[in-house]
Amino acid sequence: MSSAVQAGAQNMQASGKYQAWVVGLLSLNFGILFFDRNALNFLMPFVQPDLQLSNTQVGMFSSALSLTWALSGLAVGRISDRLGSRKPVIVVATIAFCLCSVVSGLATSFFMLLGARLLMGAAEGGVMPVSHSLIVSEVAPERRGMAMGVAQNLGSNLLGSGLAPILLVPVAAAYGWREGFYLAAAPGLITAALIWFTLREPPVTAHDDGGPKVTLREAFAHRNVLLCALIAILLVSYLVVCWAFMPLFLTKGRGFDPDxxxxxxxxxxxxxxxxxxxxxxxxxxxxxxxxMIFFAFLGVILPLGGLFYSGSTLVLAAIFFFGWGLNGLFPMFMATIPAESVDPRLTATLTGVVMGTGEVLGGVLAPFLAGTLADRFGIAAPLWLMLVLTILAGLCALGLVESAPRVVARRSAPAIV
Structure with missing residues (x-):
């Protein structure tokens, strides 16, 4: 059955149908991954008093996952580029992070839960770089930006940020926070099977026809790649601080109920x-x-709204909605802009490096810093940190060189006299 389905997938290679299936399935898989990753953040109002955790320890969970996520992304992306193997990497990683979610539910102490987060980051880190590389091989260049955006952000946010709190918080309130982790683990096994049986490896010529024309050192000499790495540090910090501390700020600092x-x-x-x-x-x-410039600066309204707006919760939700629009930038600075600025065959490597840089210097350090600030200055301190981070990201975006193929072609076209 496997060979028959794969043969059918190969016949759809040139069609929009297969391209849409690749992007949609990878987006769903990454969404389940983020459901697992974010589960602890939404369950933290239940976990923190049960395990008697400080705010610094809460930040350490995000830092630990970001560290191993980054190291895994750096290593797996480069290995995948060299071996030309995509599908097995994604499938094995998906099964592994499902098991780590189960281990998180079994945790009875800070150190046991910390170990589970370290293992989860190691399992998840290589998924997105390899997924982006597969998309570059399968999707037409003129749709690359939107395809990468859908793969990285649609499923991850609809499931990991949208569905997760709505589903997990009632489960934790009714049955306990451990059952929330068990619930988060199951769906990944389904997407792992779908990836294995319905996706194919891209043709060898798509990623290995003599090796990349640009070395990694040369790639980072390009202004866009360097700026994208700096923006990754700042905006990954913004996101993980929000995920780790916004639920606690809303319940403790603003007095909202868990629902x-x-x-x-x-x-x-x-x-x-x-x-x-x-x-x-x-x-x-x-x-x-x-x-990049507009949405990075737009991100200031989310922490400002959380800190100072005291009116209708519906209006606060609207502030959150528009301020979080900067999330759509992530596939652009992590993959699209670097891939368009240098050899696209370095996509998995560059995505792993840019994502890894953001996770190590932003995702690891920022939650620990935010937790320390919260213990010293109060639970509102992480939101002030978010404000500074998004302003700095907008300033970095001012230095980018335009790379969108359609825009570059339009600008380079000779003027008609």
């Missing part, structure tokens, strides 16, 4: 889910640079 917190956090997932294809699609048409 209100859950749907306010779900607003972020809906925003990012729409932004996953809207923001990259806009950038395909008008350019990467102006979109």
């Amino acid at each position: 209100t917190m859950s749907w306010l956090m779900a607003t972020l997932g809906i925003s990012a889910g729409l932004g996953s294809f809207v923001v990259p699609a806009i950038s395909d048409a008008v350019g990467r640079r102006p979109v």
Whole structure:
């Protein structure tokens, strides 16, 4: 049966149907991955008092996962590029992070839960770089920006940020937070099977026809790649700090009940889910640079709204919705812009390096810093940190060189006299 399905997939290679299936399935898989990753953040109001955790320890969970996520992304992306193997890497990693979610539910102490997060990061880190590489091989260049946006942001935010709090918080309230982790583990096994039986390895010529024309050192000499790495540090920090501390801020600092917190956090997932294809699609048409600048600076309204807006929760949800629109930038600075600026065959390597840089210097250090600040200055301190991070990201985006193929071609076309 496996060979028959794979043969059918090969026949669909040139069609939009197969391209859409590749992007949709990888997006669903990454969404389940983020459901697992974010589960602890939404369950933390239940986990923290049960395990008697400090805010610093809460930040350490995000830091630990980001560290091993980054190291895994760096290693797996390069290995995948060299071996030309995509599908087995994604399948094995998917099964592994499902098992880590189960281990998280079994944790009875800070150190046991910390170990589970370290293992989960190692399992998950290589999935997105390899997925982006597969998309570059299968999807037409003119749709690359939107395809990468959908793969990285649509499923991850609809499931990991949108559905997760709505589903997990009631489960934790009714049955306990451990059952929430067990629930998060199951769906990944289904997507792992679908990837194995319905996707094919791209043709060898798509990623190995004499080796990359640009070395990794030369790639990082390009202004766009360096700036994208800096933006990754800042915006990964913004995201992980928000995920780790916004649920606690809303319940402890603002006094919202867990149900209100859950749907306010779900607003972020809906925003990012729409932004996953809207923001990259806009950038395909008008350019990467102006979109990067606008949405990075737009991110200031989320922490400011959380800190100072005291009116209707519906209006606060709208502030959250628009402020979280910067999530649509992630596939652009992590994969699309670097791939368009240098040899596209370095996509998995560059995505792993840029993502890894952001996770190590942003995802590892920022939650620990935010937790320390929260213990010293109060639970609002992480939101002030988010404000500074998104402003700095917008300033970095000002230095980008335009790379969108349609825009570059339009600018280089000779003027008609």
